[in-house]
Amino acid sequence: MRHRAGDLDRIVIVGAGRAAVAAAEELHRLGFTGAVTMLGGEAHPPYHRPACSKGLLTGRQRPADAHLSFSAPVRWLPGRTAEDLDVTRQIVYTQTGEEFEYDGLIVATGAKPVSPPGWPVGEPGLHVLHDIEDAFALAGALREARRVAVVGAGFTGCEAAYVVSSLARECVIIDSNPQVMTRAVGAVTGGLVADSMRHEGVRMRLGRRVRTVSRSRRGWRLDLDDGSHVDADVVISALGERPDTGWFTARHADTSDGLLCDESLRVLGVNRVVAAGAVARWPNPWYGDAPGRCDQWIAALEQGQAAARTLLAGQRPAPAAPLQPRYWSDLFGLRIQVCGRLDGADDVEVAELRPGRRDIARGGMVAVHLRDGVARGVVAVNAPRQFTTLAREMRAAGPVARPRVSLPAQPAHQRRLSLVG
Ligand SMILES: Cc1cc2nc3c(=O)[nH]c(=O)nc-3n(C[C@H](O)[C@H](O)[C@H](O)COP(=O)(O)OP(=O)(O)OC[C@H]3O[C@@H](n4cnc5c(N)ncnc54)[C@H](O)[C@@H]3O)c2cc1C
Numbered sequence: 001m002r003h004r005a006g007d008l009d010r011i012v013i014v015g016a017g018r019a020a021v022a023a024a025e026e027l028h029r030l031g032f033t034g035a036v037t038m039l040g041g042e043a044h045p046p047y048h049r050p051a052c053s054k055g056l057l058t059g060r061q062r063p064a065d066a067h068l069s070f071s072a073p074v075r076w077l078p079g080r081t082a083e084d085l086d087v088t089r090q091i092v093y094t095q096t097g098e099e100f101e102y103d104g105l106i107v108a109t110g111a112k113p114v115s116p117p118g119w120p121v122g123e124p125g126l127h128v129l130h131d132i133e134d135a136f137a138l139a140g141a142l143r144e145a146r147r148v149a150v151v152g153a154g155f156t157g158c159e160a161a162y163v164v165s166s167l168a169r170e171c172v173i174i175d176s177n178p179q180v181m182t183r184a185v186g187a188v189t190g191g192l193v194a195d196s197m198r199h200e201g202v203r204m205r206l207g208r209r210v211r212t213v214s215r216s217r218r219g220w221r222l223d224l225d226d227g228s229h230v231d232a233d234v235v236i237s238a239l240g241e242r243p244d245t246g247w248f249t250a251r252h253a254d255t256s257d258g259l260l261c262d263e264s265l266r267v268l269g270v271n272r273v274v275a276a277g278a279v280a281r282w283p284n285p286w287y288g289d290a291p292g293r294c295d296q297w298i299a300a301l302e303q304g305q306a307a308a309r310t311l312l313a314g315q316r317p318a319p320a321a322p323l324q325p326r327y328w329s330d331l332f333g334l335r336i337q338v339c340g341r342l343d344g345a346d347d348v349e350v351a352e353l354r355p356g357r358r359d360i361a362r363g364g365m366v367a368v369h370l371r372d373g374v375a376r377g378v379v380a381v382n383a384p385r386q387f388t389t390l391a392r393e394m395r396a397a398g399p400v401a402r403p404r405v406s407l408p409a410q411p412a413h414q415r416r417l418s419l420v421g
Helices: 018-029 049-053 132-144 155-166 182-199 297-313 384-397
Strands: 010-014 035-039 075-077 082-086 091-094 099-101 104-107 111-113 126-128 147-151 170-175 203-206 210-216 219-224 229-232 234-237 241-243 273-275 326-331 334-340 347-352 365-371 374-381 416-420
Touching: 010 018, 010 099, 018 035, 018 297, 049 132, 049 155, 104 297, 126 132, 132 155, 132 234, 147 155, 147 219, 147 229, 155 170, 155 182, 155 234, 155 326, 170 229, 182 203, 182 334, 182 347, 182 365, 182 374, 219 234, 273 297, 297 326, 334 384, 365 384, 374 384
Parallel strands: 010 035, 010 104, 035 075, 104 273, 126 234, 147 170, 147 234, 170 203
Antiparallel strands: 082 091, 091 099, 111 241, 210 219, 219 229, 326 334, 334 374, 347 365, 347 416, 365 374
16 A cells, blocks of 8 residues: 555654554554654653553563554654644644654553642652653652652552562552452452462552652651551552543544443544544443543554554545453462453453462463453463463454354363352
């Protein structure tokens, strides 16, 4: 496919993360010969964001190890934050005072961390963990710290807790849910992973909310909703992220939770604009009826590619961009893998790989999430082979009306629990 100048000659990509780079590469692969400009708010070249809570935080990876390589001929402009947009004249305005005209626009601005109002994030010892600068700042603070409190036990919070513990620092993790990673792995697996983390010496304050954060003589004091408090030298606020759409001022677009798109990732209400990655909310058959966002690394890659294809299709129909959610984490000796959709109302069947072990997650387990007898999601801990088989089966069956996925053949001694919740 070759694209003439005049038809779609100048493409601007706002954002320079996973989705942006994937889109640029796909444009190149499809033979787009016009100008591609990628505006990145950060000063660093595009990088592997998951490394911020892993190798970049422990120091095992240097920034250069985490860079995303790309071969597409792109004009990458770092330190350019889009601040405004004129969709009629097709111009993006940045904080530098520059204007970037486009024939096609790809929005790939990801998400930003959120903290409760009034938390003095950025003051010494009170950190968020989202980008490479956050990882450096936190790594520096951890060198001196003795006691660290992590607020929020999602993936990022638990990975941070893992790094803290591996540095032999005392770690307390606080979350309003009674288990960890509730949204990411479901309540059943989240409870088993929490048990594992306890065995590893992490102190848990689960089912508790932080009411206030204040400076104390030795660092920070967190007052919890049960009247108790936690003292820490360093606090990590890991309370989730919100799509970065503040600059997207198009009047007719729905920016209530990311940019609302059609099934091919065209932003609704605006011409010649597509979105990809954590900022895009679109009808994904894997999510059921309501459009949803997918803040995951593999999703950002696949959406970036799909958005590029849609943009090049112009006014012609473009294929839908269904996407099977899948993600992973490695912490406390647990290889956690997830695919499909998990919901609090699912029935959950758990198979233990080594029944009788006190630490079920460490011994290996698979949790299949079912609704009306139909498997919708799978979570595996230390069971990579079983996960691969199940994920492949689910993907082959597709998101709609897929048959029940059965667990792979298991040794006779294996026990299967049937849990609801
Ligand atoms: C610490 C951490 C660990 C993670 N670990 C995992 C993991 O293990 N597995 C997994 O699947 N997912 C993980 N994720 C999630 C994953 O990194 C994201 O889903 C993915 O990076 C989303 O890609 P994206 O391109 O949409 O956005 P991003 O990677 O966030 O990139 C967006 C870019 O746009 C820039 N930007 C924002 N606003 C503007 C603007 N107005 N103008 C110009 N540029 C702008 C940002 O600075 C950023 O560089 C992790 C996330 C974090 C924060």
